[in-house]
Amino acid sequence: MVKRRLILFVMALIVWCLLNWVPDWQHVIVGVFSAALVSWLTGDLFIQRAYVLKHHRRYFYFVFHYVPMFIIEVIKANIDVAYRVLHPNLPINPGIVKVKTTLKSDTALTFLANSITLTPGTMTVDIDEEEGVLYVHSINVKGKDVESATREIVQRFENILKEVFE
Amino acid sequence: MVDTIGLIFIVIGLAFDAFGCLGVLRLPDVYNRLQAATKCVTMGTCSILFGAFLIVGLTTTGIKALLCIVFLLLTTPVAAHAIARGAHKSGVKLWEGSVIDRYAEDGKG
Amino acid sequence: MKIIRWVIGAVILISILVYIMGGHMQFLSPPGLPYFTFLSRALYVILLAGTMCIWRVFLGPTGADRIVAIDILGILIIGLCSILTISTGRTWYLDIAMAWALQSFISVLAFSKFLEGRSFDE
Numbered sequence: 001m002v003k004r005r006l007i008l009f010v011m012a013l014i015v016w017c018l019l020n021w022v023p024d025w026q027h028v029i030v031g032v033f034s035a036a037l038v039s040w041l042t043g044d045l046f047i048q049r050a051y052v053l054k055h056h057r058r059y060f061y062f063v064f065h066y067v068p069m070f071i072i073e074v075i076k077a078n079i080d081v082a083y084r085v086l087h088p089n090l091p092i093n094p095g096i097v098k099v100k101t102t103l104k105s106d107t108a109l110t111f112l113a114n115s116i117t118l119t120p121g122t123m124t125v126d127i128d129e130e131e132g133v134l135y136v137h138s139i140n141v142k143g144k145d146v147e148s149a150t151r152e153i154v155q156r157f158e159n160i161l162k163e164v165f166e
Numbered sequence: 167m168v169d170t171i172g173l174i175f176i177v178i179g180l181a182f183d184a185f186g187c188l189g190v191l192r193l194p195d196v197y198n199r200l201q202a203a204t205k206c207v208t209m210g211t212c213s214i215l216f217g218a219f220l221i222v223g224l225t226t227t228g229i230k231a232l233l234c235i236v237f238l239l240l241t242t243p244v245a246a247h248a249i250a251r252g253a254h255k256s257g258v259k260l261w262e263g264s265v266i267d268r269y270a271e272d273g274k275g
Numbered sequence: 276m277k278i279i280r281w282v283i284g285a286v287i288l289i290s291i292l293v294y295i296m297g298g299h300m301q302f303l304s305p306p307g308l309p310y311f312t313f314l315s316r317a318l319y320v321i322l323l324a325g326t327m328c329i330w331r332v333f334l335g336p337t338g339a340d341r342i343v344a345i346d347i348l349g350i351l352i353i354g355l356c357s358i359l360t361i362s363t364g365r366t367w368y369l370d371i372a373m374a375w376a377l378q379s380f381i382s383v384l385a386f387s388k389f390l391e392g393r394s395f396d397e
Contacts, residue, residue, distance in 0.1 A: 086188075090194075093263075199343055203346070
């Protein structure tokens with residue numbers, strides 16, 4: 001319980017120091033008080049499992065596997081959407097499909113939903129946490145049943161996010 | 167040299183901003199508009215901010231621009247998700263050319 | 276019929292862009308700010324995009340369309356503020372951009388809760 005608030009205090013202080021770079025001692029003193037207030041108020045909401053932050057392997061996977069793939073997918077998504085918008089006939093084929101996921105923790109589900117929203121042609125509409133089901137709006141539906149949609153949309157992120165956040 | 171790369175990033179960002187707003191105007195229903203708007207405008211604005219960071223350098227302003235990029239990438243998909251869910255629950259229909267709607271079939275919408 | 280509408284729209288947009296970027300407007304570049312001329316013209320592209328968003332707010336058949344357009348307008352203003360920062364050299368425009376991003380996100384969440392028809396505590 002104390003450990004969570006301490007981690008949140010350090011993170012808030014780092015963000016404060018980045019906001020007024022280069023920090024002098026007056027800014028740091030005000031920052032200590034405001035970070036203490038923030039971590040006292042919202043300490044038990046932000047970090048659920050503090051022991052996850054100790055594993056160095058997770059940072060390695062996050063920086064070298066997740067971030068480059070995310071940037072490439074975002075650029076592909078933008079070119080795809082720009083092509084569909086500029087085409088005279090609007091080549092869209094929209095619909096809402098249902099996909100399954102095996103991820104359990106809240107952070108992993110949030111990052112999965114955000115990645116799906118920013119990648120080509122898909123956007124998360126709703127999450128059902130108990131059954132592990134995501135409803136995804138797709139601008140160009142290829143497979144209508146659950147298995148083929150899962151294979152197309154979720155599979156490429158799930159393996160990396162399982163290494164990072166589970 | 168670095169300034170030229172920054173200006174190129176700014177021009178790419180302006181182009182994608184314009185495409186995203188054109189998509190908001192052209193596409194037929196709320197969900198498709200949300201797709202075009204979220205992707206193109208988020209990436210365009212992040213590109214403008216990164217170009218500003220390259221021109222300004224690693225000063226107070228540059229670090230604020232980088233924090234703005236992280237903040238946009240975290241918040242825009244959440245806002246899009248909230249709008250789509252609210253629109254579906256308030257009874258906005260999909261476009262008549264839509265193929266499938268599993269969300270209404272499962273009785274959640 | 277569709278193709279004729281597409282051609283007319285493309286001609287209008289391209290002529291507006293050519294008028295802005297190569298036009299007759301003269302901006303004097305003050306000393307110490309080398310990209311002032313180019314970036315002052317680049318601001319008009321963002322204003323064009325914002326005009327399209329406001330047109331969608333005016334047209335939109337449902338409330339959700341208007342909320343989407345207002346959300347996008349908020350993100351465009353962040354880009355406008357960052358261009359103003361480097362073209363005029365005043366760094367506090369980026370502070371305005373960060374505050375605007377926070378406030379726009381929270382207001383969009385409140386609007387979508389209102390659409391869903393629930394109270395704020397659920």
